[in-house]
Amino acid sequence: PDLAQFQCNGAMAAAKIAKKAPRTVAEDIVATLKKHDAFSKIDIAGPGFINLTVTDDFLAAHLKTIAADPRCGVPETGEGTVVVDYGGPNVAKALHVGHLRSSIIGDSVCRLMKFSGYHVLGDIHLGDWGTQMGMVISELQRRQPDLPHFDRDYTGPYPAEPVITLATLEEIYPAASAACKADEERMALARMATKELQDGRAGYRALWRDFLTVSTEGMKKNFAALGISFDVWKGESSVQDLIPPMVEELTHSGHAIKDQGAIIIPIEKNDDKKEVPPLILVKSDGAAMYSTTDLATIKDRMAAYAPDKIVYVIDQRQSLHIEQVFRAARLAGYAPENEVDLIFAGFGTMNGTDGKPFKTRAGGVLKLEDLIETGREKARARMEEAHVAEDMDAAEKEDIAQKIAVAALKFADLQNQRQSDYVFDIDRMTAFEGKTGPYLLYQAVRIKSLLRKANHIDSREAFVLTDIDRDLALLLTELPEVIEAALSHYAPHYLCDYAYRLAQSFSGFYNRCHILSEENDALRESRLALCAMTVRVLELTLSLLGIKIPDRM
DSSP states (O other), X not given: OOSOSEEEOHHXXXXXXXXXXXXXXXXXXXXXXXXXXXXXXXXXXXXXEXXXXXXXXXXXXXXXXXXXXXXXXXXXXXXXXXXXXXXXXXXXXXXXXXXXXXXXHHHHHHHHHHHTTOEEEEEOOBBOSSHHHHHHHHHHHHHOTTSGGGOTTOOOOOOSSOSSOHHHHHHHHHHHHHHHHHOHHHHXXXXXXXXXXXXXXXXXXXXXXXXXXXXXXXXXXXXXXXXXXXXXXXXXXXXXXXXXXXHHHHHHHTSSEEETTEEEEOOOOTTOSSOOOOEEEEOTTSOBOHHHHHHHHXXXXXXXXXXXXXXXXXXXXXXXXXXXXXXXXXHHTSSOTTTOEEEEOOBOXXXXXXXXXXOOTTSSXXXXXXXXXXXXXXXXXXXXXXXXXXXXXXXXXXXXXXHHHHHHHHHHHHTSOTTSOEEOOXXXXXXXXXXXXXXXXXXXXXXXXXXXXXXXXXXXXXXXXXXXXXXXXXXXXXXXXXXXXXXXXXXXXXXXXXXXXXXXXHHHHHHHSOSTTOSOHXXXXXXXXXXXXXXXXXXXXXXXXXXXXXXXX
16 A cells, blocks of 8 residues: 555566566556556556556546446356255254354355355255154154054044144254163164154154254244345255165266175275275165265256256365265266366354353353344343443334344354354454444444435535545445455455455544535535445445344444
8 A cells, every 4th residue: 555556466477478577578568558547656666566556537437337336336247056055954953053154154155146146046955864863753752652653553644733842852852862872772763763764654754744844943033033044945855765766876887886785986086195985875784874965965956956056065074075975976977077066165163262162151052042142132231331222212222232143143253264263252243343243333324324414315426536535435446356256265254354444444534534514515425425335335245244234223
């Protein structure tokens, strides 16, 4: 910034092709650029860096173009269909903080790709077919043996309403899991129940549908509280019928081979620098694996949607598993490289202040609904401390507390580089100052209030720029590059950084100049137009993060 508004280093790369000194190339470029009326200053620094400063007239004209564009100057560059795999909760288990990162990041990636023009399908990919189903069924049989579902001679119909509540289901699973770990006989019963479920036993299938019904209702309620939704509610069970023919097909083609009683797909490459174990399709006991289900899911997605990209937003500790599945899908011809990009957008862990994966004080995993309510409680307390929303009724206050809580939770997560671990600190993330979601909401609401006081109508008249306005104006032009970076890296933190820089720049602008009291009408209208553009860009940026701005606070 102390040298110029922009800098170009292209002369260095061009020099190799032109077989000239970089500075000579830069001089030729500068000589051409000086004929253009866009620049007020052009000079060369060092070996050939080109420093550029545009005229205020050029910048003002560009701002006017952006202001007239509903997309704030961002081109629509995405083409084709994308499936985003995120969320991934298990049926019968309560949603907990471990599901937060996948859901929040995945939702933001979906929003970003939809805005960019892609046809996006967000798939929750439920864990609804594993041993945990057998654990719950066998535990329920111990507790309620008289249910018709356990009578082999019963021919139905089974009750239309679920025979179990979500609260009971969430209590039964950890109890059943602990009992199975402690007692091999109980585990054997759970495995037997799982096999009978998968083989189609009618009573068990009816119970499984009950588990699925009450679990998904609870999930939808929690995800709705965070403003997160999914387009596809499929799970592992949806591809079970595809697995036997797939295994037969892969064995027949020679891609899968028998090894010590199991069926595997060797996927190691000659140039691998580390060992990549084979993908196990079927274990020696005849059971399919998660990798089998995931491979069948790729096959199913290609057949159902013909996507151009499949993006997996999954804990990066699963990187080897995903690498195995991707390689097997390529090898088998289910996901040809010239047809679909397979993308692993892995993420780090959310840790407590002790640096370990986040737990409650009692040492358990915090339920997602409890986390959301904790956010609301903190938001209410912060609002009271800051004397926010004191003139509002209870319903409006609660709506604002909800928006603050969601902004705090999402921004605290998304502002980190996706692959990084981060420390969950509810006090820091709900603060109205610093790089937080509530701070951004506060700044946006302040601009809305200013525009209401001015009774501003966004007429998009010519901008009048001074030394005070220029930094904010230049920052408003950066949005397309920010979105391009976030899109190409599947990384919402670019949006967070930009929103924070924009809020800070506006705050400096607001403190340095007159707006409502400006006596020069043209300058006053220009500054109000800059305010209107700032809040529009903030709203767009935050909406791509899944954050809503209240009208007032």
